[in-house]
Amino acid sequence: MTDTRPAPRSDFSDRLRHPVPHLFVYAFAIVPAIALVAAVPLAWGWGLTWLDAGLALGLYVVSMLGVTVGFHRYFTHGSFTANRPLRIALAVAGSLAVQGPVRHWVADHRRHHAYADAEGDPHSPWRYGTSPAALVRGFWHAHMGWIFDRSLTDQRRFAPDLLADPDIDRVHRGFTVLTILSVFGPGVVGGLVTWSWWGAFTAFFWAGLVRVAVSHHVAWSTNSICHLVGERPYRARDRSTNVWLLAVPSMGESWHNLHHADPTSARHGVGRGEIDISAGTIRLFEKLGWAWNVRWPTEKRLAKLAARPDEPAAA
Ligand SMILES: [Zn+2]
Numbered sequence: 001m002t003d004t005r006p007a008p009r010s011d012f013s014d015r016l017r018h019p020v021p022h023l024f025v026y027a028f029a030i031v032p033a034i035a036l037v038a039a040v041p042l043a044w045g046w047g048l049t050w051l052d053a054g055l056a057l058g059l060y061v062v063s064m065l066g067v068t069v070g071f072h073r074y075f076t077h078g079s080f081t082a083n084r085p086l087r088i089a090l091a092v093a094g095s096l097a098v099q100g101p102v103r104h105w106v107a108d109h110r111r112h113h114a115y116a117d118a119e120g121d122p123h124s125p126w127r128y129g130t131s132p133a134a135l136v137r138g139f140w141h142a143h144m145g146w147i148f149d150r151s152l153t154d155q156r157r158f159a160p161d162l163l164a165d166p167d168i169d170r171v172h173r174g175f176t177v178l179t180i181l182s183v184f185g186p187g188v189v190g191g192l193v194t195w196s197w198w199g200a201f202t203a204f205f206w207a208g209l210v211r212v213a214v215s216h217h218v219a220w221s222t223n224s225i226c227h228l229v230g231e232r233p234y235r236a237r238d239r240s241t242n243v244w245l246l247a248v249p250s251m252g253e254s255w256h257n258l259h260h261a262d263p264t265s266a267r268h269g270v271g272r273g274e275i276d277i278s279a280g281t282i283r284l285f286e287k288l289g290w291a292w293n294v295r296w297p298t299e300k301r302l303a304k305l306a307a308r309p310d311e312p313a314a315a
């Protein structure tokens, strides 16, 4: 890499993550992943009830949009203005994805943009170099290894706006409760609907554990795959890419090269056929009058950001 500036100490909080929540980081990253691996052979014998599938899909969509529309496009990048109920709802919905409390998520992600693919980026796959072995290590680090780092991004530096917001403070502090609801809530619903322990268990397994694991890996792929392989039609200072294969499950976040070229844009999938469910959701909020000042991309701006053929992509 050309840029090897060390991350300034001031980027980090002066305290490490407490060992107890840190243990939960391990638990919530690893247990759902084990469930996901177990799910495939188990599904043969069990089948999957419509209730389990409906709960899993519903929670997947709500929590993913909470992250992509809420945590990412709204809270991190300010790509639109939201009314108070929508602001709170987005913070709650994003928390249900179990990717960390809202202020941690936003602070880490703003740091990612500040140092994208350079020293100081919390999750660059290029961290260890460009050899095949370094990239395998880098992929693991960018995908999920980085979340096991106990040092915390300084919220005073990277998320002062959210620190000053009492509504968001309440949602941030409620993260543990929201996590319990998100993981165990489906089991309660499944148990009550089927009036059986087995129904409670399968709903917990599919809509709690497996759903969280799938959404984790899709979200983490934006950090790993979308900085590693794919197309770079826009000029960004980093190695971000567009990966069409992940467009639908990631709710449009895998048009990641455009996102790094134009971080405040409310739409990431700007080309023909580039499906962006998050942008569609923001459009709906705008139509309902809940969101305004939406930063929609313009033809002129996109033309300016397009990579020119004579120009090598960011090294
Ligand atoms: Zn990125």
Ligand SMILES: [Zn+2]
Pocket: 072, 076, 077, 109, 113, 259, 263
């Ligand atoms: Zn971003």
